[in-house]
Amino acid sequence: MTVQRSTTSGLPIGGGEMGQLIREKDWSSTPLGHPDHWPQSLRTTLNILLASKFPKFLWWGKELTCFYNDAYRPSLGSEGKHPSILGMAGKEAWPEIWHIIKPLMDKVLDNGESLWFENLLVPIHRNGKIEDVYWTFSYSPARNDDGTIAGVLVTCAETTQEVLLKRKLESSERNLRLIIQQAPASIATFKGPDYVTEIANSNALELWGRKAEEVMHKPILEAMPELVGQGIKDLLDDVYTTGNRFAASELPVQLLRDGKLKTVYINFSYEALYDANGKIDGIISIGHDVTDQVIAHKKIEANEEKLTMVIDASELGTYDFNIKTKKLDGSKKLHEIFGLNEADDIDHESFVNSIYTKDQAIRNAAFEKSFKDGNLAYTCRINTPEQHTRWIEVKGKVHLDEEGNPHKVLGTVRDITTEKVNIQKLEESEQKFRLLADSLPQHIWTADPEGNLNYFNQSVYDFSGFSSERIEQEGWISIVHPDDKAGNIKAWTESVSTGKDFLFEHRFRKYDGTYRWQLSRAKPQFNEDGQIQMWVGSSTDIHDQKEFTNELERLVIERTNELAQNVKDLASMNKELQSFAYISSHDLQEPLRKIQTFSTLLLENEYDNLTDDGKEHFKRMQNAAKRMQALISDLLAYSRTSIxxxxxxxxxxxxxxxxxxxxxxxxxxxxxxxxxxxxxxxxxxxxxxxxxxxxxxxxxxxxxxxxxxxxxxxxxxxxxxxxxxxxxxxxxxxxxxxxxxxxxxxxxxxxxxxxxxxxxxxxxxxxxxxxxxxxxxxxxxxxxxxxxxxxxxxxxxxxxxxxxxxxxxx
CATH class of the missing domain: 3.30.565.10 (Histidine kinase-like ATPase, C-terminal domain)
Known part of the structure; x- marks a missing residue:
């Protein structure tokens, strides 16, 4: 805005509250005297100061008399120096900081040097007390009519909140780093496309087998060259370029341990990190060393494979017996065991009649028991059509219908005539397998090809507090959190129907009523024909890792949002500064136009009356005005390119x-x-x-x-x-x-x-x-x-x- 001038007193009209206070003040009692005697340069400087929307302060004259505008007014607080310091000598107005600001003003007054300070602590008295206040400001010389320096013009902005916010962000980042260092997981962050290690907690260093100085602030693939060629770089590149999260379980990685490569199995994930502009600038890795668990799994799988080989070597016959219709479907091997051709029918009646009369009671008792516990198991003797006696081992699983009644029995029949003596050895092998499963902290379970769970290790019972009878009655799904049941059933049904691995995160209810997160996985076991024989599964407690990951993600999102807001605020401040530069340059043209107008009038009316020196001075004044006009035009053009x-x-x-x-x-x-x-x-x-x-x-x-x-x-x-x-x-x-x-x-x-x-x-x-x-x-x-x-x-x-x-x- 343009500040008008009073024709009576020479004081500016307008300028808000401070303009009014300046006009109403009795200046005759101050070192500056009555405003009629003020130099034109002071009035011009006051016009600029009062018209500015940016905080400005002026010290003028020998006593460094104080002036300031409305924009500066809030910096003085509600119970401070306003309006008493208007017209007051600087030393009296600012005694608490005079030792700080006076040497700065002397540099401007003595040398004509302009000064700039950013986020400088200058405590001031306001709101009834001394407050720590941070400022970004400049000191510039204010010149008198004769060109000498008569005062100091201050352009400033209080940055206390920005400084405090920056400190808060730095504290938050330190806390985040502390959380990462104390986390039970292996956590590291990599910056830039070269994946320079920025953060690595003690668990990560232990997993890598490295000391901090060997990996920190170095590209991870240079610090750990054994990773090259293992596909790690491809995984990092994909996350860095696409932002897609990568997660893997039990991934084998060759790491250097004691000078030798050792296979380590890791559950880990890669997540993209974003800067304040939303651009990917790094990756965070969260992992767990599960080598011991994998080795245990492999031992179990090896035992299962051995068991499968034993079953195959034992030449088992299989059957599917419908309890209600009495229909019996038997495998080819079952026909061979009973001395029948594959084309011959084998029904329930002939099956039962072939059993020795003395062993019928064993068979009947086993069936009665199976209807209670779901498991059919007995050994007996049979007579073949050729009247050959054979020992058979019959096993089966009773399946219930939707109403919970026994529906059918799926089982096997094995000819143990020549192997009966080995039964004890097989039982011992089975006992070893169960002992191994019960010794693991994970929940181990198995299911038949149809997905019906038929075995749980001791860890399941200890965790749930259920007895085997209760699990048989209520099912495994009964300890799954209600919110996870639908997804659990859907994922398990899909795996059973497609033969794909089962992998699911869900919560199990503990015996004390609390829930803990588990990572459950199951793999199908295939026979030589590619048919699923059974499923072997495990459930690993990941509750602590899950809670930590969620908290870490929350903190990362919170800090990202804070940084984004800071960038937005900074952009707004830059825009205001550009607008200020443009307006200031534009307002300079008003006094210049007056100079050019009056010089034109002098040229037309008074030029001939000037002395030769006067004409030369007049010519130099016109040239200076033209240069000033060109400078202002260029400044305006420069500002327009910015705003x-x-x-x-x-x-x-x-x-x-x-x-x-x-x-x-x-x-x-x-x-x-x-x-x-x-x-x-x-x-x-x-x-x-x-x-x-x-x-x-x-x-x-x-x-x-x-x-x-x-x-x-x-x-x-x-x-x-x-x-x-x-x-x-x-x-x-x-x-x-x-x-x-x-x-x-x-x-x-x-x-x-x-x-x-x-x-x-x-x-x-x-x-x-x-x-x-x-x-x-x-x-x-x-x-x-x-x-x-x-x-x-x-x-x-x-x-x-x-x-x-x-x-x-x-």
């Missing part, structure tokens, strides 16, 4: 060149310059910004043209992938438009190739070449707005070349 909306449009660069030639027609003619361009490409750009870019570069070539030859400016373009262009910063797989502008002017030394794009940088004095030193900075800003790159090359007295690389797609 304007970026609307990209497909644009023919050839049309922009035509427009630039028209705009610079007089300058080109004045320098007798040749501007030629090849057929240029069409590109997705911000048209008005890119037109300004081309105009600035052509104007730059004209300005720095050589006096002994006609200027020659050449513009060309090409499209190519980053890998085909001579700039390492380009993305190899991205297609770019390469635009080159070259001239035959005075050129420059190569060491200044970066400096020329900096704001207010000049390689030559103003007396030789006019300009503000902003033109190429605007060009650089426009290229940045298009996500591109610009480089410059030159040779003294030969010319300069500017190369611009813009991505084809924005």
């Amino acid at each position: 304007s909306d970026r609307k990209y449009e497909p644009t023919d660069l050839n049309k922009l060149i035509v427009e630039v030639k028209m705009d610079l027609k007089e300058e080109l003619a004045h320098h007798q310059a040749i501007l030629e361009s090849e057929e240029l490409c069409t590109l997705n750009i911000i048209p008005f910004q890119f037109r300004q870019l081309l105009q600035n570069l052509v104007s730059n070539s004209l300005k720095f043209s050589a006096k002994d030859r006609e200027p020659h400016i050449s513009i060309s373009s090409e499209k190519a992938f980053g890998s085909e262009l001579e700039l390492d910063r380009l993305s190899p797989n991205t297609k770019y438009c390469h635009l080159r502008i070259s001239d035959n002017g005075i050129g420059f030394e190569e060491k200044y190739a970066e400096r020329i794009f900096e704001l207010f940088q000049r390689l030559h004095g103003r007396e030789k070449f006019q300009g503000t030193g902003i033109g190429l900075a605007i060009v650089k800003k426009i290229v940045d707005n298009h996500n591109g790159y610009i480089t410059a090359h030159g040779k003294p007295n030969e010319g300069a070349t500017f190369d611009i690389y813009l991505p084809e797609k924005q």
Whole structure:
């Protein structure tokens, strides 16, 4: 906004509360005296200060009298220095920090040096007490009418909350690292595409068999070269590029232990880590060494395989007996055992009649028992049609119908005539298997090919508090959490029907009524014909790991959200700073227009009355005003490149060149310059910004043209992938438009190739070449707005070349 001036007192009109207080204050009793005697520079500075929406403070005069605007007012608190310090000497107003700020002001007052501080602790008295307050601020010289330094202008912002938030985030990160270090799992984080180890807790180091100094802050595949070729890098690359989680159970990995490779089995997962912009910047690994469990499983599987081999070697016959219909289906081997041809029918009646009369009671008692406990088992003698006597071992499982009644018996018949003496050995083998299963902390269980569970180790009974009879009656599913039952049944049914491995996480009810998470898995055991003979399963307690993983994920999400909010707040602050720079530059034009207006009136009405020295001074004043006008225009242009909306449009660069030639027609003619361009490409750009870019570069070539030859400016373009262009910063797989502008002017030394794009940088004095030193900075800003790159090359007295690389797609 523009601050109006009072024609009576010279004090500003407007400026909010502080403007009103300044106008109402009796200044005659202060060292500054009545406002009518104040210098114009003080009034101008106050106008700028009061009009600003950014916190500003001014110390003026020998006593460093205090002024401040409405934006600064909240920093003084509710019970502090406002409004008493207005017009007060600085030393009296700020006694608690005078020893801090006075030396800073002396640097500005004595040397004209501008100072900048970020997040500096400067305690002040406000709200009735001394408070620790952090500031980001600048001190700049405020000059009197004669150009001498008369005061210090402060532009500041209180950053106490930002500093405290940063400390809170750092504390949160330390706590997170502490949690990771104390976690029972092996946890590590890897940063970047090289997977540099950033965090690794003691469990991870123990699992890897490494010391911290061997792996920390190093690419994990370099620190552990034995992992190369084991597929680990492919897994990491997939998670890093897609963000998909990877989890594996009992994965065998070769790790170096005591100088030798050893196979270690690991349950682990890879999760992508994201930065504040939502981009993947690392991976977290959570794992458990399950080598002992896997070895135990393998022993069980080996025993099961041995048992299967024993059964196969024993030449078992199988049967399926329907209790209600009395229908008996028997296998080929069953026919052989009973001395029948495969084509002969074998029914229930002939089966029973073939049993020795003395052994009928054994058979009947076994059936009665099987209806109670579900297991059929007996041995007896039979007579074959050829009247041969054979010993058979009959086993079976009674299956219940939906009403819980015995429905059928599935079982086997084995000819043990020549092997009866080995029964004891087989029973001992079975006892060893069960003893091994009962010694494991995991829950071990088996099921028949139809998925009916028929065995549980002792761990199941100890955990659930159920007896074998209760589990037989209520079933294994009865201890599963109600919320997990449906998924459990669905997954188990699918595995049984498809033959695929069963893997499921669910909660089991303990004997004390609490629930704990379990990882259950089961594998089908196939016979030589590829048919499932049985299922062997285990359930491992993962409750602690599950709870920790959930808590860790919650903390990671919470911290990610906090970082995202901080980035959002920072972007908002940057936008406000850009708007402030634009408005400030715009308001500078008002006093400049008055200077130019009054100088024009002097030129028209009073010029002839001036002395020769006066005319020379007048001429220098006009030139200074023109330079100021050019500087402000360039500053406004630079600001617009930062704050304007970026609307990209497909644009023919050839049309922009035509427009630039028209705009610079007089300058080109004045320098007798040749501007030629090849057929240029069409590109997705911000048209008005890119037109300004081309105009600035052509104007730059004209300005720095050589006096002994006609200027020659050449513009060309090409499209190519980053890998085909001579700039390492380009993305190899991205297609770019390469635009080159070259001239035959005075050129420059190569060491200044970066400096020329900096704001207010000049390689030559103003007396030789006019300009503000902003033109190429605007060009650089426009290229940045298009996500591109610009480089410059030159040779003294030969010319300069500017190369611009813009991505084809924005």
